[in-house]
Ligand SMILES: NC(=O)C1=CN([C@@H]2O[C@H](COP(=O)(O)OP(=O)(O)OC[C@H]3O[C@@H](n4cnc5c(N)ncnc54)[C@H](OP(=O)(O)O)[C@@H]3O)[C@@H](O)[C@H]2O)C=CC1
């Protein structure tokens with residue numbers, strides 16, 4: 001008997017995923033382009049399970065039971081294509097390749113189609129949880145042909161995080177559905193982190209708290225509705241002291257946020273689908289602005305702002321409420337985007353399934369996900385989370401604090417693009433009639449783009465440069 005599954009690509013994620021698989025009793029073949037990673041894995045962890053090390057792809061493929069099940073865990077982009085190209089001549093019809101990296105969903109759609117021509121099944125599986133999650137239980141979002149998922153399901157569900165006895169792994173849909181959903185998960189992760197960063201900024205510059213004090217605030221918040229992995233680790237990062245300077249580590253980390261691309265892809269896809277995901281997009285832009293350190297340093301000496309000040313009253317609690325309300329909006333937008341993509345590509349992604357498998361293992365895991373799951377249990381067709389009774393009441397209860405926080409941020413010159421845009425989205429969403437009528441009027445004047453009316457059917461144009469008469473443009 002050979003190995004039930006193979007993992008090629010043994011950097012942090014692949015190595016820990018292979019160990020997780022082996023620890024669950026599945027014999028696993030392991031391979032990496034450079035031999036050193038394979039050797040290191042066997043040397044340090046070979047006793048954790050039934051590993052078969054392979055030092056060439058030929059050896060790797062030969063070690064696998066049929067149909068062969070191969071997880072690729074390499075850098076996203078061209079490396080995935082390179083590995084597939086090398087594997088292809090060694091595989092037989094019915095074999096299954098699972099790409100567990102952060103691949104772009106359009107690449108996954110292409111790979112599913114290309115490999116189907118060779119009768120090879122391709123599963124694009126988003127995996128979240130970072131290094132620790134990969135080892136102890138990630139959240140797994142597999143997409144692709146259903147018949148390709150079924151043979152790998154026992155391994156994937158066994159190694160996934162478990163919440164209330166339910167694995168944080170479920171089939172998402174055909175084609176690129178799994179990688180789309182992972183991308184959107186990361187987009188939500190960007191929004192969540194940006195909101196947390198804005199809360200930290202406000203507590204520093206409007207409430208005058210130090211990093212260790214803010215760490216304690218986040219610890220308290222983690223005991224309420226905001227309880228989540230990101231809030232928990234925010235407290236840890238803020239409480240950490242730098243060995244060299246004795247200062248809070250966060251005060252000596254360079255304030256330039258990097259990004260590998262999944263947040264940007266989410267925003268790009270949202271623009272193409274026409275879904276207003278303002279919180280995620282603002283988070284991507286905020287990282288871009290943060291990266292312009294030299295320009296910001298120059299501007300800080302030239303551009304005036306309001307004098308520094310201190311917010312009064314129960315500001316810390318107000319920031320907590322504003323954070324929660326903004327977070328509801330960010331998740332509502334992310335789920336709306338996934339629904340739009342699912343409709344566009346015919347994937348039939350179930351939002352309730354996502355809320356279930358994101359409750360554990362992944363970076364955005366949170367108590368809050370149970371609330372989202374409940375909302376979709378109540379109404380699987382819910383078009384926007386804000387329309388669910390629980391979330392409607394939660395946001396309504398927080399809105400005075402939310403408005404106060406955004407007002408204070410503006411008055412003191414503390415930038416809160418995600419808090420503010422989430423509030424603007426909320427206010428825009430709850431308006432039956434907005435100012436877009438004027439935009440339509442302007443478009444009609446300068447470009448004869450036409451408009452529709454509120455009082456009768458049809459398409460109209462006003463003869464702006466003639467006698468101002470309205471004519472039918474049907
Ligand atoms: N790190 C994280 O927290 C998370 C990462 N991911 C995703 O998982 C995937 C793996 O991530 P991670 O473990 O961080 O590793 P990296 O993204 O850093 O990729 C390194 C791995 O890719 C291999 N590789 C690179 N180019 C090639 C190539 N042309 N041919 C064959 N192998 C190649 C490397 O082999 P070699 O050793 O020979 O250089 C190494 O095994 C990525 O898609 C990443 O985005 C997903 C969730 C979380």
Ligand SMILES: O=C(CO)[C@H](O)[C@H](O)COP(=O)(O)O
Pocket residue numbers: 102127128129130186189258259260261262263363
């Ligand atoms: O997929 C992940 C977690 O779910 C990765 O940690 C992701 O790469 C983080 O993205 P970025 O580096 O752009 O912040």
